[in-house]
Amino acid sequence: MKFSFRQLEVFLAAAHHQNITKAAESLAMSQSAASSALKELESQFNIQLFDRVGKRLQLNELGRLYRPKVESLLAQSGELENAFSKHTEVGELKVGATLTIGNYLAVGVMARYMNTPTRPRVALEVANTRTIAKRVSDFELDIGLIEGELQSSELDVIPWRGDELVVFCSPDHPLAAVKELSDDDLRRATWIMREQGSGTRQTFERGMHGLLPDLNILLELEHTEAIKRAVEANLGIGCLSRVCLADAFRRKSLVPLGVPAHRLFDRTFYFILHKQKYRSAGIDRWIELCEQLEDPPQLEPG
Known part of the structure; x- marks a missing residue:
């Protein structure tokens, strides 16, 4: 075998850090040893895997082509080493x-x-x-x-x-007694929502097509627990994954609301x-x- 696993480790570390000094540090090697290993790998096969821009190393087209193959080879090697040393096939x-x-x-x-x-x-x-x-x-x-x-x-x-979003409110909210909300109910409600760009918000906006410009969104929060607490405090109604709400529904600190059948929140x-x-x-x-x-x-x- 013309290459060593150490040379391949240096190649991957250099691809990740784009700097040979940082690559060497991540592998507990000296900078000169890491640099030599990378140069030897390239010279052995008369190839160039990186474009050198000052101290920065950037994978070229050939390097990008080989990186997944090296990743796969070292992953298999690591699993074999783990099996030999720990007598198990399931590792970190x-x-x-x-x-x-x-x-x-x-x-x-x-x-x-x-x-x-x-x-x-x-x-x-x-x-x-x-x-x-x-x-x-x-x-x-x-x-x-x-x-x-x-x-x-x-x-x-x-x-x-599969998953679905559920519209929900506090048990003390006026809408809690409504069996199924109408589109007008959804327009009039005050909403506590996930932030723009989240997967939950994307599914919500798809389900609320045609109503979005009319919705009254009071708060946009990044964390589901914060949204649940705000809804429990009766600041508005929310829409989150059923996975997030299962415990609160069991405790009845929050209650699900029915929405028109054409409002689909599955994902x-x-x-x-x-x-x-x-x-x-x-x-x-x-x-x-x-x-x-x-x-x-x-x-x-x-």
Whole structure:
């Protein structure tokens, strides 16, 4: 074999940090050793993987072509090393999730994934769909769990489970006694909403087509718990995933509201994986545990 795994590690670190000094630090190497390893890799095959701009290293077309292959090879190598040393096929996992999934579903899956004799670690990053997709594309996350629609030539977008948004209010709100809201009720209501650009807001706006210019939106908040507290305080009504509201509905601190049948708030949660990412046993186990999650109970409005 003409190349070493260390040379490949230096290549990936340089691609990530775009600087050989930072790449060396991340690998606990000297700058000269990392630089030599990268130069040897290129010279052995008479290729150039980076464009050098001052101290910055930027992947060229050839480097971008080989990066996924190197990622896959080192991932398989790492899994084999883990199996040899720990006698297990399920290892450390880096997971990204959007807000609703990360706060209300992923933590439970993490607990089950880590509850094995070898205690494999899971690093969970919670961010918006765009950020999670980029991190998966750059091989910085093993798998993403998203609630927004996504088109990408680099990623496999795999349907996971259905979800729906629910309009809700405080049990003391005047609309709590209304069996089904009309469009006029929706126009007159005061709303507490997720921020623009969130997956939840996108689904809400799709379901409220034709009414958006007339809606009275009092607050736009980034966190679902803040929205729930504001609605409990009777500042307005809200619209969030049923996953976020299941506990509050059981406690009856919030109540679901019926909306006109043509107002559709259904959506899909997805797994996202890089198309060239090695599908490890850990990834398969994570997906299996996610698919075992139970749906929240369906409650009648009013």
